Amino acid sequence: MNLTEKDKKYVWHPFTSFGTTMPNLPIHSAKGVYLYSDDNRAILDAISSWWVNIHGHSHPYLADAITKQANTLEHVIFAGFTHTPAVTLAERLLKILPQNQSKVFFSDNGSTACEVAIKMALQYFHNLGTPKRKIIALDGAYHGDTFGAMSVGARNAFSAPFSPLLFDVEVIDLPQCEFTNCCLGTCTGIRENAPNCQNIKQIMNKFSEIIATGEVAAFMYEPIVQGAAGIRMYSPEILDKLLEIAQKNDVICIADEVMTGFGRTGKLFASEYLNHKPDIMCLSKGLTGGVMPLGVTTCTEKIVAAYYSDDVFKTFFHGHSFTANPLACSVANASLDLLLKAECMENINRIAQKHIDFEQKIIKIIQNNKNNNIKNVRTLGTILAFEVNNDQKDSYFNTIATDIYGFFLAKNILLRPLGNTIYIMPPYVITDEELDRIYDAIEELISIK
Ligand SMILES: Cc1ncc(COP(=O)(O)O)c(C=O)c1O
Numbered sequence: 260m261n262l263t264e265k266d267k268k269y270v271w272h273p274f275t276s277f278g279t280t281m282p283n284l285p286i287h288s289a290k291g292v293y294l295y296s297d298d299n300r301a302i303l304d305a306i307s308s309w310w311v312n313i314h315g316h317s318h319p320y321l322a323d324a325i326t327k328q329a330n331t332l333e334h335v336i337f338a339g340f341t342h343t344p345a346v347t348l349a350e351r352l353l354k355i356l357p358q359n360q361s362k363v364f365f366s367d368n369g370s371t372a373c374e375v376a377i378k379m380a381l382q383y384f385h386n387l388g389t390p391k392r393k394i395i396a397l398d399g400a401y402h403g404d405t406f407g408a409m410s411v412g413a414r415n416a417f418s419a420p421f422s423p424l425l426f427d428v429e430v431i432d433l434p435q436c437e438f439t440n441c442c443l444g445t446c447t448g449i450r451e452n453a454p455n456c457q458n459i460k461q462i463m464n465k466f467s468e469i470i471a472t473g474e475v476a477a478f479m480y481e482p483i484v485q486g487a488a489g490i491r492m493y494s495p496e497i498l499d500k501l502l503e504i505a506q507k508n509d510v511i512c513i514a515d516e517v518m519t520g521f522g523r524t525g526k527l528f529a530s531e532y533l534n535h536k537p538d539i540m541c542l543s544k545g546l547t548g549g550v551m552p553l554g555v556t557t558c559t560e561k562i563v564a565a566y567y568s569d570d571v572f573k574t575f576f577h578g579h580s581f582t583a584n585p586l587a588c589s590v591a592n593a594s595l596d597l598l599l600k601a602e603c604m605e606n607i608n609r610i611a612q613k614h615i616d617f618e619q620k621i622i623k624i625i626q627n628n629k630n631n632n633i634k635n636v637r638t639l640g641t642i643l644a645f646e647v648n649n650d651q652k653d654s655y656f657n658t659i660a661t662d663i664y665g666f667f668l669a670k671n672i673l674l675r676p677l678g679n680t681i682y683i684m685p686p687y688v689i690t691d692e693e694l695d696r697i698y699d700a701i702e703e704l705i706s707i708k
Contacts, residue, residue: 262297281661284668289316292689294673303672305697306684310486310518311549314597315686321550324593328586337365337582344588351595352557355527357536360557364575365583369517369543370403372554373479376539377407378577379558380477380511386565386573391476394428395469395510399488400481402515402541411479413488416656429469432462433485434497459497466501470508478505479513482529482537483639486518489653489680490644492637495532502535511562513539517554521545521598522607522687525640538562548594551587606687607641613691614638614683617698621645632705644682647705654678663704670700 260268262285272283285297292315294302307313314321332342349363366375377394384391394411402408409418410425418425469475482498485491505512514537519529523545530537539562543554566575581587597603618638624630636645651657657679667674674681674697681704683697 291315291317292686292693300671302668303693303696304686305667305672305674305689306682307686308549308673309544310523310684311544311547312686313521313523313545314548314594314603315688318548318550318597320597321548321590321593324589325550325586328589332585334581334584334586338578342583342585342588344585344592345583348588348591348595349555351592352542352555355595355599356540356557357528357530359536359538359559360540361560362558362563364556364558364577365588366554366556367579367581368403368552368554369515369541370405370408370554371579372517372541372543372556373402373408373411373513373515374405375554375556375577376513376515376541377411377477377479379539379556379562379575380513382575383511383562383565384476386568391474392426393469393472393475395466395475395478395505396428396430397480397485398430398432399485399491400479400515401485401487402479402481403517429475431466431469432458433488433491433493434459434462434501435491435493459494463497463500463504467504470504470510475505475508475510477511477513477539478502479515481515481517482519483532484519484524484529484642487655487677489646489655489677490637490642490682492639492644499533499535502533502537506535506538511538513537513541515541517541517543521594522603523641523684525607525611527598545598546594547587547591548597550590550594551584552581553584553587553591603687606689609691610641610685610687610689610694611638613694614641614643617694618643621702630705641687642682642684644680647676647679647681649679651679653680666704667700672697672700674700 263282266283286294287297288295292304294304294316296302304312328344335342345365352363353360364375366372381392396411398413400412402412406425409421411428412418414422478501480498483492483495502512514530516528516530520542521527526532530540539556539558541556546555547553566573615638618636621636625633631648633645633647646653647659647663649657649659655678659679660676663676663681674683681701
C-alpha cells in the first residue's frame with residue numbers, strides 16, 4: 260500500500276466526508292510559502308494552511324527555538340510548576356495586547372481558548388454570587404468544535420447532530436453593510452442613505468433589549484471579520500457601539516481573535532480597530548507561527564479579581580495535560596520575535612496594498628464588463644475574499660467549492676474555498692510575484708482574462 264492508500268485505510272480526517280472521492284495529497288516537506296508533495300509539486304499555500312503559518316513553513320528561526328527547547332525542557336505539569344517560556348510569553352503578550360488585559364490562561368487550540376473564555380465569563384458571575392447564563396452571539400459565528408464553542412457558534416449542519424445538547428444563546432444579526440464595495444467595511448451603517456441602516460438600528464435595538472433582561476453574562480464576537488462563516492467583514496463602528504452598550508451593562512465582552520490575531524487584519528489585533536476593548540480575548544493559530552498547537556485566553560483584572568479568594572470553590576477548575584507546553588510557548592516567543600520586527604509589519608502592509616489594488620481592479624472590471632461571475636470583493640489587511648456566483652445560494656455546501664479547489668490545485672495553488680467564498684490569507688513572507696500568480700489564477704477562474 261502506498262501512503263494515500265494507507266491514509267485512506269487508517270486515518271480519519273477533519274471536515275472530510277468518507278464519501279469524498281478526493282484522496283488526501285501526501286506532503287513530504289514545506290518551506291516558506293510552498294508545500295512539497297510526493298508527486299513532485301511545489302504548491303503555493305495561499306491560506307497559510309488553516310490560517311496559521313504567518314511566517315511561512317519550516318522557518319529556521321522557529322525550528323531552532325523548538326530544537327533548543329526540546330533539549331532543555333520538553334514538558335512539565337503546569338499546576339504547581341512554572342517555566343520561563345510560559346512566563347515570558349505571558350509577559351510579552353500582555354505588552355502588545357490591549358492594555359486592559361492582565362492575565363494569561365493557557366490551553367491547546369482555538370476551540371479550547373474559546374471554551375475557556377466562555378467558562379471564565381460564566382464562572383465570574385457565579386463567583387460574584389450573581390449567576391447569569393445568557394450569552395449573545397453573532398449570527399454565523401464560529402468559535403470551534405467543543406460543546407461550549409459550538410453552542411455559541413452558528414447552528415448549522417456542523418452542529419446539527421448535537422443540537423439538542425447545545426445550550427441556548429441569543430443571536431443577533433451581523434451588523435454588516437450589504438454593499439461591501441460601497442464602503443469597504445468602513446460604513447457606519449447609521450449614516451444617511453446607508454443601504455441597510457434600518458437593519459442596523461434593529462440589530463442595536465434587539466441587542467439592547469436582550470441586555471435589558473439583566474440576564475446576559477457575555478457577548479462573544481469575532482471582531483470585524485467572521486472567518487468560517489465566509490470571511491464576512493462588518494463595521495467596526497457598530498461593533499464599538501454594541502461593546503459600549505454591553506460594557507455599560509456589565510456584560511463581559513469576549514473577542515475571539517483566533518483568526519484575526521497576530522497581524523492578519525493589518526493591525527496586531529483586530530480589537531485595535533475598536534475604541535472599546537474586550538474583557539476577555541481568545542488567541543491561537545498565528546500565536547506559534549502555526550508551528551505548534553497552543554491557545555491562550557486573556558482577561559482583565561476585573562475578571563480575575565472574582566477568582567482571588569480563600570474559598571477553594573471559586574477556583575477556575577479547568578486545565579489540559581499539555582497546558583503551557585514549553586515547546587509551544589518557546590516557539591510562540593520566537594514567532595513574536597519575527598512578528599514584531601519592522602520587516603514583518605512592512606510585509607503585512609505590502610500585502611494589504613496589493614490586495615486593495617487587486618480589489619479595485621476587479622471591481623472596475625466587474626463594473627465595465629458587467630461581469631457578474633463574482634460579487635462582494637472585499638479586503639482587510641492580508642485577507643481578500645469574494646463570492647463566486649452560480650445557481651446555488653451562498654453557502655459552505657455550494658458544490659462549486661470542489662471545482663474551485665481543483666482548479667487552483669491544478670495550478671499548484673492551495674486555495675480552499677468556504678463553499679462559493681474564495682479567500683486569500685497568505686503567510687506574510689509571500690512575495691509580490693507569488694501574490695500576482697494567485698491573482699492571475701483568480702482572474703482566469705472568473706473569466707476576465
Ligand atoms: C474565529 C475562530 N475561533 C475559533 C476557532 C477554532 O480554532 P481551532 O480550530 O484551533 O480549534 C477558529 C478556527 O478556525 C476560528 O476561526
